[in-house]
Amino acid sequence: MIAGVVAALGGWAWVVLVLALLSAELIIPGTVLLWLGMAALAVGGLSLLAAPGWQAELIVFAVLALAAAVGWWLYGRPDNAASSDRPMLNRRAQRHVGKALTLDEPIARGEGRVRIDDSVWRVRGPDLPAGARVTVIAADGATLVVEKAAD
Template sequence: MSDWLSDQAGYVWLIIAALLAICELLIPGVYLTFIALGAAATGILALVFPELGAIGQFISFAAWSTVAVVVGKRWYGANPVPSADPDLNNRAARMIGQSVTVVEPISGGTGRVRVGDGEWPAEGPDLAAGDKARIVAVRGGVVVVEAVKAIEADLPDQPRDDQTQSKG
């Protein structure tokens, strides 16, 4: 049995590589992919060089796995996967741009605003309670706000009634 197993070592390494690749599909991350590449490289070497003993195969596996991990880490570090929503778990960053209501007057640069169903300490220009503001930044647990001006419609100049009447 032992002779048969040593004769089939290349196939055993390829089976191990396939099992590691399957496990990679079940486990989040990409670490097992690189170990599977090391096992596959060792399997190919064991098929090409059948005289390679068990010690040589383990050294080959360790070396190829290390190379694959180092190359993979460098590649993933240089090419990060972009997030569809980078602020997904950053509540403070998600608040930027929201309109809020001042609940405690902002006087001397500090006050409180209502954000959603909670209140946050705020910094910004002097505003009275009830005024509307917009969050422009977040520093730690303090929101930085700016006053929101009433929007005036940009209408073309309309002639006044006294200008439309003909002089006569």
């Protein structure tokens, strides 16, 4: 039944595949289906212009899909992307590492609070009184890990 529908559509079957792949790309992140969709679009254009046999269409699609996947692997992956000019944008706690701060509330039983700009942050470190100077040495989630600042 599916073979009959594909045969009846001819080259338009590739256009339907393109639409299906690009629709799936909207739901499934990663851009891999985008490149497969572009390969299907190229084969669809070829089949509408030249009408090769289905075997040739599948071979061309396989070659183009493989080339697109290799191209994405070499040049399009996120770890190959250019570094940001603001690398700490979505890592709010990590950007405070190294800062010297004044405790807003004392650290008691290992936990306290510090005010940074208009935000109050939980801190973890040695017990210290309010007003003591601390240095942020690490970030653990949304908690800043501190130590007594050197005077």
